[in-house]
Amino acid sequence: MSWHVPEEDLRAYARGELAAPALWSADAHLAACAWCREALGEVSDPVALDAGWERLDAELDAPRTGVLESLLVRLGVPGHIARLLAAAPVLRRSWLGAVVAVLLLSVVAGHVVRGGESPTLFLALAPLLPLAGVALSYGPALDPTYEMAVVAPMHGFRLLMIRTVAVLGVVLGLNGLATLALPAYGLGALAWLLPALALTATGLALTPRLGPVLAPSLVGGAWVGLLLLADALRAGAQTPLAPFTVAGQGVSAVVAALAAGLLFLLRDRFDLFQGRAV
Structure with missing residues (x-):
């Protein structure tokens, strides 16, 4: 040149x-x-x-910022928390698609089967979805980002609560939209809310003792067993299952409150649980 x-x-x-x-x-x-x-x-x-x-x-x-992470940052969520939330497996499209499919099937069943006073299938499945979502968002066996979460400069209980709030916000929002598709049942279609909170809080409270897999599995199994027992006790009568009656809702509220209190008392054990898991 x-x-x-x-x-x-x-x-x-x-x-x-x-x-x-x-x-x-x-x-x-x-x-x-x-x-x-x-x-x-x-x-x-x-x-x-x-x-x-x-x-x-x-x-x-540097890893590329995804759509969900960018949206969370725009909403004011700190960058490191947004990355931990966006990496959670329960916020992926495959899992959310499965949740939507389950809710659609249960809503369709609620419209087709009108023999009872409440959409039994929907009310039975809806409380299990938040429990499963929280279980999948935490723990080395199920969360591929667990090691990143462990080394994050954050209290284990705080991290658990952040992810739990994110999961509950998504799943309860989807459940709420599904409830709107059952207007004929009125407020009875919201009877899943208190049991969902009770199951999720109980599963979290048992996690430090039983682990992130066994605890929600036992709670979910107990819920299914309770529904089967309630169905057997009503002996074919066209009445709501016991957990979805006024008394059952009161029991769910009490269980949710007690489990939340126990979870708060055991909050420091989540750091110990993380150390053992690693």
């Missing part, structure tokens, strides 16, 4: 002070001229050049 970038322009380029259009010309020329690139390395500050390469490597290696 007959023309090269002047040394003064190279120094300004290295300092980041070269203005357009000389900057554009220098960029285009440096891409094709090995001599000028070598000259640029001689006039550049080695420390600043190395720092620039390190920043470039960090930018290239």
Whole structure:
């Protein structure tokens, strides 16, 4: 090449002070001229050049921000918390699609089968979805981001509550939309809410003792057993199952309150539980 970038322009380029259009010309020329690139390395500050390469490597290696993470950050959620939430397996499309499918099937069953006074299938399944979602959002056996969560500079109980709130917000929102599709049942279609909170709180309270897999499994099994017992006791009568009556709702509220209190008392054990799991 007959023309090269002047040394003064190279120094300004290295300092980041070269203005357009000389900057554009220098960029285009440096891409094709090995001599000028070598000259640029001689006039550049080695420390600043190395720092620039390190920043470039960090930018290239940084994981791409997903749609959910970007949305959470726009809503004011701190970046590190948004990343932990976006990486949770329960917020992936496959899991959410499965939840929507279950709710649609139960709503359709509620419209087709009108033999009772309440949409029994929907009320039975809806409380299990938040319990399953929380179980899948925490623990080394189910959460692929568990190691990242463990080394995060955050109290284990706080991390659990953050993810629990996120899961409950999503699942209860979907359950609420499904409830709107059952207007003929009135407020009776909301009878799943208190049992859902009771099951989730109980599963969380038992997690430090039984682990993130066994605890929700036992709670879910107990719920299914309770429904079967309640169905047997009503002996075919066209009445709501016991958990969805006024008395059953009161019991669910009491269980939810007691489990929440026990969970608060055991909050420090989640750090110990994390240490054992790792």
